Amino acid sequence: MASVNFLICIICIGLYVGPSYGAEIEYFQNVLDRGYLKIGIPPYETPPYYYFDNKSNQMEGIDIDIVRNFANELGVKAVFDRDSKTYNGLLKRTGADEFDISIGKLSTFYKRMEDAHPHEYMKFRHALLANRKVISKLQGQTPNEKFAPILLDSRLKIGFIEDSSYGQFAKELFPNATKLGLKDWPSCKKALLEKKVDAIYRDATEVKKIVYEEPNLSLDFVPILFDDKIDHISMYVSSKVNPDISSMLEFFITKEIGVKTDKQIMEEYTEFFQPSKPAVS
Amino acid sequence: MNIKSEMVNTKKPLMNFDIKYNTVRKALKKLRSLRSFLLYILPASLILGFIFPQASGSLNSFGGSLIQLISFPAIPLVLAAVVLSTHSILTISKSKKSQFNFPRRLVITIFTLVLFVSMFALLLALYQKPGVLTPEGKLSIGRYMLDVADINLSLFSIDKGIIDSFQWFRDILPSNIIGDASDAETLKVITGSCLLGWGLSLLSTEKAQPLLLLVRSIYEVSLKVLDELLLIAPLVVICLIAGSFATISSEMIVALLNLTICMLLGSVAALGLSRLIFKRFTTSSERKKLTDNPADSVFLLGLSTGSSLACYPTIIRSMDGMGRDTNQSEVAASLSLLVSSMGNIIYNIIAITFALNLFQVTLTPYKLLEVLVLGIVTGISAAGLTGVSMVPTIAIALTALALPVPPVLVLLLAVDPILTLPRAATTAVLSMAICTICSEPKEARDLQMNLDNPNS
Numbered sequence: 001m002a003s004v005n006f007l008i009c010i011i012c013i014g015l016y017v018g019p020s021y022g023a024e025i026e027y028f029q030n031v032l033d034r035g036y037l038k039i040g041i042p043p044y045e046t047p048p049y050y051y052f053d054n055k056s057n058q059m060e061g062i063d064i065d066i067v068r069n070f071a072n073e074l075g076v077k078a079v080f081d082r083d084s085k086t087y088n089g090l091l092k093r094t095g096a097d098e099f100d101i102s103i104g105k106l107s108t109f110y111k112r113m114e115d116a117h118p119h120e121y122m123k124f125r126h127a128l129l130a131n132r133k134v135i136s137k138l139q140g141q142t143p144n145e146k147f148a149p150i151l152l153d154s155r156l157k158i159g160f161i162e163d164s165s166y167g168q169f170a171k172e173l174f175p176n177a178t179k180l181g182l183k184d185w186p187s188c189k190k191a192l193l194e195k196k197v198d199a200i201y202r203d204a205t206e207v208k209k210i211v212y213e214e215p216n217l218s219l220d221f222v223p224i225l226f227d228d229k230i231d232h233i234s235m236y237v238s239s240k241v242n243p244d245i246s247s248m249l250e251f252f253i254t255k256e257i258g259v260k261t262d263k264q265i266m267e268e269y270t271e272f273f274q275p276s277k278p279a280v281s
Numbered sequence: 282m283n284i285k286s287e288m289v290n291t292k293k294p295l296m297n298f299d300i301k302y303n304t305v306r307k308a309l310k311k312l313r314s315l316r317s318f319l320l321y322i323l324p325a326s327l328i329l330g331f332i333f334p335q336a337s338g339s340l341n342s343f344g345g346s347l348i349q350l351i352s353f354p355a356i357p358l359v360l361a362a363v364v365l366s367t368h369s370i371l372t373i374s375k376s377k378k379s380q381f382n383f384p385r386r387l388v389i390t391i392f393t394l395v396l397f398v399s400m401f402a403l404l405l406a407l408y409q410k411p412g413v414l415t416p417e418g419k420l421s422i423g424r425y426m427l428d429v430a431d432i433n434l435s436l437f438s439i440d441k442g443i444i445d446s447f448q449w450f451r452d453i454l455p456s457n458i459i460g461d462a463s464d465a466e467t468l469k470v471i472t473g474s475c476l477l478g479w480g481l482s483l484l485s486t487e488k489a490q491p492l493l494l495l496v497r498s499i500y501e502v503s504l505k506v507l508d509e510l511l512l513i514a515p516l517v518v519i520c521l522i523a524g525s526f527a528t529i530s531s532e533m534i535v536a537l538l539n540l541t542i543c544m545l546l547g548s549v550a551a552l553g554l555s556r557l558i559f560k561r562f563t564t565s566s567e568r569k570k571l572t573d574n575p576a577d578s579v580f581l582l583g584l585s586t587g588s589s590l591a592c593y594p595t596i597i598r599s600m601d602g603m604g605r606d607t608n609q610s611e612v613a614a615s616l617s618l619l620v621s622s623m624g625n626i627i628y629n630i631i632a633i634t635f636a637l638n639l640f641q642v643t644l645t646p647y648k649l650l651e652v653l654v655l656g657i658v659t660g661i662s663a664a665g666l667t668g669v670s671m672v673p674t675i676a677i678a679l680t681a682l683a684l685p686v687p688p689v690l691v692l693l694l695a696v697d698p699i700l701t702l703p704r705a706a707t708t709a710v711l712s713m714a715i716c717t718i719c720s721e722p723k724e725a726r727d728l729q730m731n732l733d734n735p736n737s
Contacts, residue, residue, distance in 0.1 A: 132685040133640065135432070141680050148434045173436075215423030216416065219639065219688060224432045 027244035040102035048272035107165030118234030130199035159197035330526030344520030361500035367478025411540035412638030548703035575599035583706030592709035617712035624708030626660030
């Protein structure tokens with residue numbers, strides 16, 4: 001009887017502990033040993049993508065959920081680092097292997113690719129939020145199909161977040177415009193409302209968010225959406241990590257989350273883009 | 282005997298049908314009165330729209346189909362009326378030697394009335410201030426405009442086609458009058474018919490007569506068909522009001538209440554003016570020939586069908602009933618309904634003021650003069666366009682005033698199902714006023730003809 005009890009005990013312990021497999025790829029073994037993925041994010045609050053939620057007392061947002069889910073697949077936690085000073089500073093640190101992954105609505109362009117390797121997971125149209133009267137004067141009776149060259153050659157005053165990808169895009173796209181780098185997106189909005197700039201430049205989700213939140217602004221300001229000028233949003237990894245992580249990351253993006261467009265994001269996260277009680281000003 | 286009895290038997294059902302048709306006809310005609318509109322049609326439409334909001338699509342579609350049916354004789358009527366009018370104007374001016382002849386009187390009347398109603402519309406708009414919004418109104422409008430008034434651009438597949446600066450001119454020139462008529466290109470039909478009428482006036486009477494007779498027959502039959510089809514006007518108005526009531530955003534109506542009230546006041550003032558003109562420019566013996574003031578029935582018909590052209594037969598019949606010269610009435614009615622549509626002019630002046638207020642532009646005397654001129658020009662440029670299709674003509678004025686076009690058009694189109702009705706009624710009732718001023722009593726005209734040609 002004692003031997004039977006001993007056997008049952010051994011089986012139970014075996015079932016409880018289960019077989020333990022080690023990772024053959026050294027990088028993943030290191031992550032498993034460490035117990036977390038180190039994620040770099042920009043030093044800004046950009047809801048609904050990444051922001052500090054005072055209720056849950058932790059980082060929340062679309063981008064945060066994506067990397068948390070990826071970490072869960074690996075069986076580890078995600079730990080966030082917000083200490084970088086700018087977007088480009090974050091990319092430099094990623095390239096220097098300070099993080100496993102950096103994320104935070106980061107655009108993809110050649111200069112950044114010199115620092116780290118991109119993995120695209122969203123694609124947003126470029127957009128301007130412009131003063132309607134200025135645009136009307138510029139457009140005259142030109143139909144929309146013929147308006148693009150006039151707009152690109154114009155001498156508009158365009159605001160954007162300084163040291164962001166849109167500064168680079170503005171330089172390439174609007175050679176004759178007066179370009180004004182501003183501290184952050186709320187500063188850009190303020191400059192537009194105070195008529196210090198004629199238009200502000202970012203992706204469609206950020207531009208549309210302003211008018212969705214305050215619909216009364218849509219009478220004086222018009223979103224101009226560039227249907228074929230796409231901002232490819234990527235996660236970045238360092239050269240050292242990329243050979244090991246890229247296949248798993250690509251599989252996760254294509255099979256689990258899919259590369260989402262700005263329209264899909266705005267439809268999926270309506271609570272952020274179309275709040276039920278918009279402001280009256 | 283047998284043959285006779287058979288004949289009687291075959292005639293009986295026909296007579297029965299005639300009696301029934303006449304009874305239905307009379308009943309339907311009664312529904313076209315102001316009393317029936319206010320007591321039965323309007324409440325029935327509102328109740329229908331309120332109880333069955335889900336049927337709004339079907340009601341709008343059915344109403345649209347009935348309008349298509351009513352519009353069926355419109356193009357042949359326009360073609361024939363304009364040919365006959367042009368021919369009449371040119372031949373009347375040739376035959377009459379008196380200094381103050383009909384064409385001159387017609388032009389002066391139209392010009393004066395256009396100027397008067399434009400000034401009135403401007404003053405009304407200044408008083409009513411359409412486009413001055415409360416914060417809540419601005420919010421409702423902003424919500425309505427979300428996603429609708431964005432500009433979508435393609436940077437890499439640009440349309441490199443050349444902009445034709447004379448496209449507008451090309452658009453009014455006829456290419457083939459039959460083809461234009463079958464394509465329902467009203468503006469081209471009008472210009473083509475003017476040329477045809479001019480050509481006919483250059484021919485000798487013997488040579489022009491066969492074609493004139495044919496055109497006159499087309500005109501008569503179109504007029505008759507339109508008159509009969511208008512019996513279904515009450516049904517059209519029930520469908521349209523019920524459909525609009527269920528679909529139009531009440532929030533938008535409230536936000537644009539000033540604009541709606543302004544246009545409604547404009548049309549009521551036009552009715553008052555027309556009634557006044559009718560009393561002032563007709564003799565008591567002429568008025569005795571009619572049972573009531575025809576301005577009311579014309580106004581109501583325009584209001585219930587949303588088509589000023591649908592009022593053409595009623596105007597002509599009223600003028601004829603008073604013993605006015607039919608030729609002159611036809612010329613005056615077709616010209617004022619098709620070319621100088623006063624409803625469009627009033628509407629455009631109010632809508633331009635609305636846009637200026639919306640974008641908080643200071644209204645200087647120079648700006649007001651611009652509004653007046655642009656309103657008249659764009660209103661006349663909408664000749665031949667009906668219903669919602671005339672709204673975009675205002676874009677020229679907005680561009681000239683450097684105002685954004687898409688948001689204004691989006692807002693105007695949002696309330697157009699309501700505004701299209703008073704616009705048509707205004708055009709029709711002021712056309713009636715022009716006819717009353719310009720057309721002469723038949724006897725007076727005959728007397729004048731005899732004085733001009735004592736040998737004839």
